[in-house]
Amino acid sequence: MTDGLTDINNFKVENQNVWEGLNNWIYCICVVTFDLELGQTLEIKYPKHVQLTEQEISNICYSAFPDSNSGCMGDTKFVIRLPSKNKRPLKQDHVSYNRRCPPSMKIDEGYMWGFVYFRQVRDINLPRGYFQKSVVLISYLPFNNLFTEVCSYIAPEYFIHDEKCLETICLDVERWPPPVPGMNLSLPILGRVFQTCIPINSLRGYEIGDNKILTQVEDLNIFELFKPVLSHIHLLWELVITSEPIVVMASSPTTCSCMVVALTRLISPLQFCGDYRPYFTIHDSEFKLYKQYTSKERFPRCPPPVILGVTNPFFVKTFQHWPHTIILNEDIGQASKYKLRKPAISKMAENSSGIYTSYKPFLQKDKNIIKKLMTGVNSNRPDEAQSALLRKHLVELTHSFIYPLERYIASLMPLQKDISAFKAAPIPGPFNPENFFTTLDTGGPQLTLNKTNIKGDWIGLYRKFFRSRNFNSWYNSRYRELSQKLQALHTEALSNADLKNWVQNRPEVEVVDMVLRLKNRLGECETNIPVSDSVKEQLSQRMQDVVTSLPEDLKNILKAS
Template sequence: MTEGQNDVNNTELLDENVWEGFSKWLHCICVVTFDLELGQALEIKYPKHVELTDQEISNICYSAFPDSNSGCMGDTQFVIRLPCKSKRELRSEHINYNNNCPPALRIDEGYIWGYVYFRQVRDINLPRGYFQKSVVVLSYLPFNNLFNKICSYVAPEYFEHGMKCLEAICHNIERWPPPNPGVNIGLPILGHVFQTCIPINSVRGKDSAENKLLTQVEQLNFFEVFKPVLSHIHLLWELVITSEPIIVMASSPANCSKMVLALTRLISPLQFCGDYRPYFTIHDSEFKQYKQYSSKEQFPRFPPPVILGVTNPFFAKTFHNWPHTIILNDDVGQNSKYKLRKPALTKMIEVSSGIYSSYKPFLQKDKNIIKKLMTGVSSNRPDEAQSALLRKHLNELTHSFMYPLERYIASLMPLKKDISAFKAPPIPSPFNPENFFTTLDTGGPQLTLKNTNIKGDWIGLYRKFFRSRNFNSWYNSRYRELSQKLQALHTEALSNADLKNWVQDRPEVEVVDMILRIKNKIGECDSHIQVNDTVKQQLNQRMQDVVTSLPDDLKNILKVS
């Protein structure tokens, strides 16, 4: 390697180290412009050392502008979510963040979020007669409210003051404290301070996101978004919790991205585990993949669990066979009430708002909550209060649905008395749907719902849920937690075992095997088995209890003393 190459590599390393704090919050900031020859093109990427693949750049550029048919003049804000072809490893701060934040706010290293601020205004001095640019804040953190507010502050500053302003913004972000759930954080930027608090997982402690003085990292006006489809909210809840594929068609990326994000939060605190793209274009690298599910040759092959937000009328023709479609007109959020229509009517889909689906819900509507919300409309109840009422109802519905499952999976845990230091650690019992159903008579969701009693085919809904990606992800996570708990209990049992007596008159091969098992446990305590320092110290002592019985030559071979 030449001296010049060394200098270049050292500079790149210096850049990465300099931006250590910045990368805890953002990946980079991009500016996308319209080029007469290239179309939408990346004008600026800052910091410069950050790597983006050609495909990622293409997806960012095409997703950074509203569709040409939407005619968005002035300033428009929306959210995009793009796949990363090569997963980037999570930083230690992000691993800690994921362990403590609510499931819906966890980082998925396979995707990156883009918070877009697009400006289109007349400018006779430019060749096309328009100024068209987007500032895109890229992050792995799903903070749609916080980053949209930050973007709405910094983008106009950049449009007015240019590159020096963007550099100053990034250097401000570099000095931010790491994202730490449950801690009030001040985020200074261009003389303005955004006060925020990332909520902590409600299972692990009290949710601190209720502090209304703070800028919440995520905030959706549920009532405003769902108002036109309010009478079908329970249908939408079933579609989302069972990972059904949905397309949201709207006239602007702002409207479709709000609806997609709100749909994924319908089942909170359960995490929606299908793919979802708040704003999706025909230029996206995965467009062909999704298009195949709407061709006559492929149908009725079922699409994957995905929620797509689109604006191009081309989708109405190309995706007319999609199982569930929500059409939003420009009157979204007003007093319109959308009808439930059969997919067969979708020849007029581009002009008729509504929900297009032949899905038959398993559960009956809770008419009481709908009546309360409509009463709130007539009495001019604030949207914030309406949203809180709707969120509370949906949260209780999801809790009541998941509670019997949480209780049942806890019963799969072996008894503590069955855990022996001298046997392999036990594993959780397998999940048996039929056994689970027998528990519903005395503790099913129809009995645990507060202030209501939603009737219907709960078992049928559970059977469908068991075939969904949401269930697979939830079950794998819970099974992993049970297994880790059993490993921790087995480690504690080993640390408390009387190995001095056990080792007496034991064959040398058994003693060696025990030493290797203890060494392996000590190593796992430093990685994925969570035990306290006392247990670790006792494990090391148990190692010494066994090692003293070995001859010196075997100690040397095993590299123990």
């Protein structure tokens, strides 16, 4: 440990400007302890200048300990995701990161991630008889595996060396390179080096040297997690892709937080755009918001699109009328054990494992993939291979579902011959669901699936998807991309236009208007319109061509503006 400490004697850690590199990766590190009078309290926040609201501190503190910690002796690791009402603007490095990263790993400035390492051990020297403390690494980056591994390394060191250790950790992270997708990154911390990459697909981490660890930013053993519900995997896929509200109840925060994150990845590469809270407690500031949807009298009022992971037995009774509930007991490692159950108060009260829902799937199961995976169970196929099979099937299913939509929305682009430098830039055509459905006969999902044919009411599923937050986000993103593409094509047309000839015999008001349009377009090219530097240079030259045709007084006015 001492070999990894950084000399900080001449480093002005109180100056918040020195933490620019740290903020690329980590917002802060919190240490939460148990006070006999106050309960869970924030003991340390580092760097100290970092601003957290009272509500954020409360949520961090109450989420940093297992709800029922009597059974969590030793060390427990889990993930939390916390709303940040006071949105902090994205750093430029994070804006660049969001443009290149996989959809599931995008930064959402409305949420912070917490990677928790909780320790509970007997200590007769303490008033309560137990040492209870959590180290929580707070970040906007959803790197559940990398940061869990980092926290698992630094937390035990902190328990030994206290606050001085946090300064060293932050100074080490301060020197890390920015998080750039697709690049191999070396991240030294406390004498070890975590080597990682931000890929589209993640692999399991493994040792590569005495003090170097190759750690992928995300590492979900989705087969192990979904093994008990394999026969219902297509049902879960439908619930997630249509943004249905789900509660995951488990005996430990580790289990429920992993399952919640895994559920959101079921529809990759499509981004899950509902709220999701890998570990949620009754002390959370939004508990009352969700509780209002759980009384029988208020139904069929549907909860908002959210996936909650909970451990407190109190939720079994409180959320007994929630539309879709997954209960995971200690027997989660057994394949296809869990049954599909209708919501029932008596069953919920028994805390029986299973999926509780009245949802009727639109699609039939793909029995072939389930059979392949069960054969793998019987032949002891490694979990890595099983997860790869399952992940490949789910990606193909999502791709086949989205592909007809991608093809249809591409058809909404105006023809390039309709783009004129002397007219306003065109906009994409409107999205019409009924027109979209007419395209399915020649290119529907059942025709694009690889070596399979999942039958069912695809149109019914699309109609439900169109009412979901996932569709709204996907459509808005695609519409924005099409609009930017049209703006770029229009900009290229302007840059190639013969404006010297165009200005002949034009009224001054039209010429001035053209200059202002070109000037505004050049500004937009720096931020919103994706064009090459050569196009910008040509556009600037076209503006000069127009300006030179104006009288001197107008030239001076335009320069001043």
